Amino acid sequence: MAAPLYRRIAGELRDGIHRGTLPPGSRLPTEQELTEQHGVSRTTVRQALGLLTNEGLISTATSRGTFVRELKPLTLYASRYEREHRESSAHDAWRAELEAQGRTPSQSLEMRILPASQAVAARLRVGPGELVVLRRVVRHVDGQPSSLQDSYYAMDIAEGTEIASPHDVERGTIRVLSELGHEEVGYIDEIVPRMPPTDEEARILDLGPGVPVLDQIRTTYTDKRPVRLTWNVWAGNGIRLVYELGDLQGYYAEQE
Amino acid sequence: MAAPLYRRIAGELRDGIHRGTLPPGSRLPTEQELTEQHGVSRTTVRQALGLLTNEGLISTATSRGTFVRELKPLTLYASRYEREHRESSAHDAWRAELEAQGRTPSQSLEMRILPASQAVAARLRVGPGELVVLRRVVRHVDGQPSSLQDSYYAMDIAEGTEIASPHDVERGTIRVLSELGHEEVGYIDEIVPRMPPTDEEARILDLGPGVPVLDQIRTTYTDKRPVRLTWNVWAGNGIRLVYELGDLQGYYAEQE
DNA sequence: AAGTGGTCTAGACCACGGG
DNA sequence: CCGTGGTCTAGACCACTTC
Numbered sequence: 001m002a003a004p005l006y007r008r009i010a011g012e013l014r015d016g017i018h019r020g021t022l023p024p025g026s027r028l029p030t031e032q033e034l035t036e037q038h039g040v041s042r043t044t045v046r047q048a049l050g051l052l053t054n055e056g057l058i059s060t061a062t063s064r065g066t067f068v069r070e071l072k073p074l075t076l077y078a079s080r081y082e083r084e085h086r087e088s089s090a091h092d093a094w095r096a097e098l099e100a101q102g103r104t105p106s107q108s109l110e111m112r113i114l115p116a117s118q119a120v121a122a123r124l125r126v127g128p129g130e131l132v133v134l135r136r137v138v139r140h141v142d143g144q145p146s147s148l149q150d151s152y153y154a155m156d157i158a159e160g161t162e163i164a165s166p167h168d169v170e171r172g173t174i175r176v177l178s179e180l181g182h183e184e185v186g187y188i189d190e191i192v193p194r195m196p197p198t199d200e201e202a203r204i205l206d207l208g209p210g211v212p213v214l215d216q217i218r219t220t221y222t223d224k225r226p227v228r229l230t231w232n233v234w235a236g237n238g239i240r241l242v243y244e245l246g247d248l249q250g251y252y253a254e255q256e
Numbered sequence: 257m258a259a260p261l262y263r264r265i266a267g268e269l270r271d272g273i274h275r276g277t278l279p280p281g282s283r284l285p286t287e288q289e290l291t292e293q294h295g296v297s298r299t300t301v302r303q304a305l306g307l308l309t310n311e312g313l314i315s316t317a318t319s320r321g322t323f324v325r326e327l328k329p330l331t332l333y334a335s336r337y338e339r340e341h342r343e344s345s346a347h348d349a350w351r352a353e354l355e356a357q358g359r360t361p362s363q364s365l366e367m368r369i370l371p372a373s374q375a376v377a378a379r380l381r382v383g384p385g386e387l388v389v390l391r392r393v394v395r396h397v398d399g400q401p402s403s404l405q406d407s408y409y410a411m412d413i414a415e416g417t418e419i420a421s422p423h424d425v426e427r428g429t430i431r432v433l434s435e436l437g438h439e440e441v442g443y444i445d446e447i448v449p450r451m452p453p454t455d456e457e458a459r460i461l462d463l464g465p466g467v468p469v470l471d472q473i474r475t476t477y478t479d480k481r482p483v484r485l486t487w488n489v490w491a492g493n494g495i496r497l498v499y500e501l502g503d504l505q506g507y508y509a510e511q512e
Numbered sequence: 513a514a515g516t517g518g519t520c521t522a523g524a525c526c527a528c529g530g531g
Numbered sequence: 532c533c534g535t536g537g538t539c540t541a542g543a544c545c546a547c548t549t550c
């Protein structure tokens with residue numbers, strides 16, 4: 001009837017985190033201390049901490065301790081995002097959105113040219129192994145890694161343009177594509193929870209081997225072809241995607 | 257440098273599952289047997305099995321053994337679904353979609369009247385604690401529990417209608433609402449990975465305490481008010497939601 | 513009764529990071 | 532150097548299912 005010990009211990013710590021007794025960034029008692037406090041073996045303590053690690057509530061650092069993670073979930077309006085911020089660069093749009101939610105964002109950009117994987121080739125409709133441009137953005141929120149965003153472009157579009165340069169494009173890649181004659185008309189998003197994360201993701205996003213990730217795979221089209229593939233990998237929980245469909249203008253007008 | 261033992265053992269079993277040596281539904285060797293085969297302690301074996309359980313690849317049944325789960329991911333077209341199947345009941349629409357993907361679906365329906373939780377009240381815009389109608393559908397795919405779908409309706413809409421009856425509505429609840437003067441014009445979907453599952457979810461969906469779930473929370477509106485809240489809980493991985501936004505008709509026409 | 517997974521103990525050695 | 536978390540061992544008792 002009663003919950004096992006490791007679940008009770010996990011529950012106590014979870015409560016402390018949600019209640020604020022153990023604020024984000026603070027260090028938990030060491031495993032040795034928890035062993036003594038609860039009068040259980042270290043195995044049981046580690047079983048409890050394992051649960052919280054999988055939930056993304058804590059992360060462990062060898063030789064340094066166990067720490068409470070930031071947990072305010074991030075909300076992303078996935079159907080309005082680009083529409084509203086079409087004028088500015090993706091960087092600025094993202095920053096504006098996050099700052100509007102009272103968060104402090106930061107990011108890094110990297111450009112590579114590499115052969116398309118099967119997943120990339122299928123969505124961009126290029127031959128497998130054909131070269132594509134990858135623009136990788138690693139995003140941090142409130143000092144903790146939050147998402148990994150890889151944007152892929154077919155070589156015949158990107159070659160010789162700003163897209164194939166390792167710098168932020170001030171006026172946004174949407175506008176650059178538009179100037180090149182590629183007018184985006186819509187996109188398809190695929191949402192896929194996945195486990196386990198790749199080693200690279202675990203490293204970049206600071207995830208344990210048992211933490212899930214969420215793929216948000218956006219293929220953007222002109223009326224002729226796919227022109228952009230944006231592959232977002234979100235860290236475990238702590239993300240909330242919102243899609244608005246149909247025509248809610250009438251409803252919104254009614255509410256005013 | 258080398259991966260720890262439990263990860264190597266998990267890797268071998270994972271390979272076997274993906275390679276087909278261990279087909280879905282088959283039973284794994286007992287923990288005792290794995291202990292002997294790999295020359296490790298039972299703790300290490302259980303650590304390995306714990307990884308696979310979290311990944312949703314296997315599930316354990318006390319006293320009976322450890323079994324390989326179905327893993328063909330289910331794809332749901334979340335922006336086209338209701339549009340295409342508007343005529344028929346949700347049950348039939350879902351069944352048709354699954355059968356088109358070569359799966360064998362089954363489901364059970366249950367109706368309850370209960371006070372709105374805070375989350376339900378906020379989305380349906382009713383007072384907290386006000387009575388609402390809940391229609392719960394538990395869906396199985398290929399014999400395994402796949403999703404839990406709770407649909408909520410405000411009492412002033414549902415009272416005295418088929419919606420407040422514990423039976424499938426042949427012509428679909430969309431049509432019933434329409435006949436009652438509530439014409440749906442759009443919806444907002446919220447996608448939220450969450451951990452851990454509630455005890456109820458763990459029981460219904462056959463999940464371990466470390467497996468993630470995905471909430472798909474759909475609030476449907478007329479041009480005046482929210483009329484329906486559909487709260488889908490998907491089991492861990494094994495789900496793929498697809499949203500299509502913008503106008504891709506021109507692109508599709510071009511492809512023909 | 514026998515076999516299974518679920519829980520728990522009391523140790524051990526290691527690599528790593530910080531004084 | 533010492534303390535930390537990471538890995539691993541060799542047991543134990545239990546509840547439950549199956550025969």
